[in-house]
Each structure stands twice: as C-alpha cells, then as structure tokens.
Amino acid sequence: MQVKLVGVQHVNFTNNAGETINGTNIFCAFKDENVEGLRTEKFFLRPEIKLPEFKLNDSLDISFSMKGKVEAIYKL
Secondary structure, eight states: OEEEEEEEEEEEEEOTTSOEEEEEEEEEEEEOTTSSSEEEEEEEEOTTSOOOSOOTTOEEEEEEOTTSOEEEEEEO
16 A cells, blocks of 8 residues: 555553553555545554654555554555
8 A cells, every 4th residue: 555654653651451552653645536635544553563764755655464454664
C-alpha cells in the first residue's frame, strides 16, 4: 500500500490491564476510491518494525500480514 507519511507519534504507556504498550503510531494519507481527496489512517508499528529514515510527506510502501498488522515499511 502506497501512502504519504503525515505524522509520527512515539507511544510508551501502561494500559488499564497493566500491559506496557510501546511502539510508534504513524499517520498516513492515501487515495481511496470512496473518498474525495485523500483518506487518512493511523497504523501502529511494534518496536521490531523499524521506520526508515524519513521526512514528513515522504512516500512509503507498507506491507501487511494476513491479520492486517504492519509487517514492513519501505521508503519510495
């Protein structure tokens, strides 16, 4: 999936169940046939998924697992 990176948020907190959540949220914009303009979405990256060197508005290619979780990111 090709997207434009528009925001990055590093997260590290403990949820109500006492689990530590550590990772990165990325906010992306991409074309969607059901949306005028661009659709935006937030994707969570586990710590083992490394975000390549980037600048905001860079184009990225995101690969997903069969369960819909991000498994790899490449800079275009």
